[in-house]
Amino acid sequence: MNKLMYPFLGLALSLTVTGCATFTPGPLKSSANALEVANIRTIEFSGLGKWYQFGQAPNPSSAWPQFDVSSYKATINYVNTAARVQITRSQTIEPDRVRPAPVEQKVDQYLNGSTAWNVSIPVNAAQSATATIQPTAVEERTAEILSTPQGFLRAALANNAITKSSPQGNTEVSFTLNGKYRYIGYINANGLVARIKTWIDNPVLGDTLVETNFSYYKDFDGVKFPGHITRTQGSYPVLDIEVSSVQVNPSAEFSVPEEVANAKPAITVKADQLAQGVHYLTGGSHHSVLIEQSDHVVLVEAPQHEERSIALITKIKEIAPNKPIKYVVNTHAHFDHAGGLRTFVDEGSVIVTEQSNKSYFQKVWAAPRSLNPDRLSKSKKPPKFQTFNEELVLSDGNRPIEIYSIAGNGHNDAFALVYLPNEKILVEADAYNPPAANAPTSTTVNPYTVNLYENIQKLNLDVRQIAALHGPRVVTLDDLRKAIAAK
Numbered sequence: 001m002n003k004l005m006y007p008f009l010g011l012a013l014s015l016t017v018t019g020c021a022t023f024t025p026g027p028l029k030s031s032a033n034a035l036e037v038a039n040i041r042t043i044e045f046s047g048l049g050k051w052y053q054f055g056q057a058p059n060p061s062s063a064w065p066q067f068d069v070s071s072y073k074a075t076i077n078y079v080n081t082a083a084r085v086q087i088t089r090s091q092t093i094e095p096d097r098v099r100p101a102p103v104e105q106k107v108d109q110y111l112n113g114s115t116a117w118n119v120s121i122p123v124n125a126a127q128s129a130t131a132t133i134q135p136t137a138v139e140e141r142t143a144e145i146l147s148t149p150q151g152f153l154r155a156a157l158a159n160n161a162i163t164k165s166s167p168q169g170n171t172e173v174s175f176t177l178n179g180k181y182r183y184i185g186y187i188n189a190n191g192l193v194a195r196i197k198t199w200i201d202n203p204v205l206g207d208t209l210v211e212t213n214f215s216y217y218k219d220f221d222g223v224k225f226p227g228h229i230t231r232t233q234g235s236y237p238v239l240d241i242e243v244s245s246v247q248v249n250p251s252a253e254f255s256v257p258e259e260v261a262n263a264k265p266a267i268t269v270k271a272d273q274l275a276q277g278v279h280y281l282t283g284g285s286h287h288s289v290l291i292e293q294s295d296h297v298v299l300v301e302a303p304q305h306e307e308r309s310i311a312l313i314t315k316i317k318e319i320a321p322n323k324p325i326k327y328v329v330n331t332h333a334h335f336d337h338a339g340g341l342r343t344f345v346d347e348g349s350v351i352v353t354e355q356s357n358k359s360y361f362q363k364v365w366a367a368p369r370s371l372n373p374d375r376l377s378k379s380k381k382p383p384k385f386q387t388f389n390e391e392l393v394l395s396d397g398n399r400p401i402e403i404y405s406i407a408g409n410g411h412n413d414a415f416a417l418v419y420l421p422n423e424k425i426l427v428e429a430d431a432y433n434p435p436a437a438n439a440p441t442s443t444t445v446n447p448y449t450v451n452l453y454e455n456i457q458k459l460n461l462d463v464r465q466i467a468a469l470h471g472p473r474v475v476t477l478d479d480l481r482k483a484i485a486a487k
Helices: 024-034 135-146 151-157 306-319 340-345 354-366 375-380 446-460 477-484
Strands: 004-006 010-019 041-050 066-079 080-090 107-111 117-118 131-135 162-165 171-177 183-189 192-200 206-220 221-233 236-248 269-273 278-282 288-292 297-300 324-328 350-354 384-388 392-396 400-405 414-421 425-428 466-467
Touching: 010 297, 024 151, 024 171, 024 183, 041 221, 080 135, 080 221, 107 135, 117 135, 131 306, 135 151, 135 183, 151 171, 151 183, 151 192, 171 288, 206 236, 278 306, 288 306, 297 306, 297 425, 306 340, 324 340, 324 384, 340 350, 340 354, 340 375, 350 354, 414 446, 446 477
Parallel strands: 297 324, 324 350, 350 384, 425 466
Antiparallel strands: 004 010, 010 171, 041 066, 041 236, 066 080, 080 107, 107 117, 117 131, 162 171, 171 183, 183 192, 192 206, 206 221, 221 236, 269 278, 278 288, 288 297, 392 400, 400 414, 414 425
């Protein structure tokens, strides 16, 4: 085995060569010449089409939800491993699903080396743009740079990629980035990159295939570039863009904002007692609720990723040091709300979720996890589930925990809320995200929130506190009523 190291895109790349594989640069060089790789330091391409929200399928068997893209612009610096992607989008109306009215969203995303961040777009003169660090986005945004024709060829040439030719005149090209990330590209008989595959880590899916396809190459600004780009991630589309313009070697210097450079991302868990033995666990964008029982504890929600779950486990053991985490209640399968579940499976917890989610979790959790092995991939403990269709009660004889399906909500088809009848506390995620106490009253009504209130009424729940799993504060039922009465 021979390992070769090469600098590219500001990263250390390595190629592990096994057996008799050899470097045959001919097809690569021909394609690189055809696509002007040696002369392109930066590139910018624009267009419109479709974008899909990865990890937010409305039920476990459906594709990622679709957004209409009126403007898409990607500016890439191949020399500095930097990029900026600007998107103007709005969610596509689905005739059979009640969602909030589509609102135009403007997205401004950046990468510079090993730092990723987003910049908020002000909606009025009173607001200012703010930059927020996005540490979990580095891997994906780096893959997007290398999943362009010129980016892939540049990396392949720098890393003595292995090539294999077919009788039909097509060439498969493969190399490995940092001894970890595998890239495979396909050059067609015309010497053009037709497809690129790579894998990135995801807390729910594990090693996740990202596949980008290129077609209808045209001459843009004196360089050949695909007129149509499609991408799938986790087996479903995430991007479909018709390219309308390409600019070669534009200015593409993206300095890391001071507030991002000075940010020290840390996962913290803050515990506030809502009632005796009931704790609201916050400290980030996603919250959880801990409920103590006589000889164990129950956690509602394990969001985001393993790092968040490890911090939750540490805090839970501080609060209830002698009680195992017997159950973890999952509100729905969206990745930001299910990304930490595997850590609790390793901890020995039973996952409580809607029946239709069980087979989905079993399937995706069986996928390889070579890029970022988590605790469960090492312990190989089989997951334990307690499922329900409409309702389930967990009780130690003193404190019942009622779990109900949220029926008819357009956000998700396998959606649950948790209710503590003794304390009159409701726990929910995404159906109602309370605003800050001093925020202006919204003039629109979210149908997810209306549906939540209807479910509360139908179930005859006496709610005094709502511990939303998003939002800055615990609210009351009156706050929810005001939210759905907005005019």
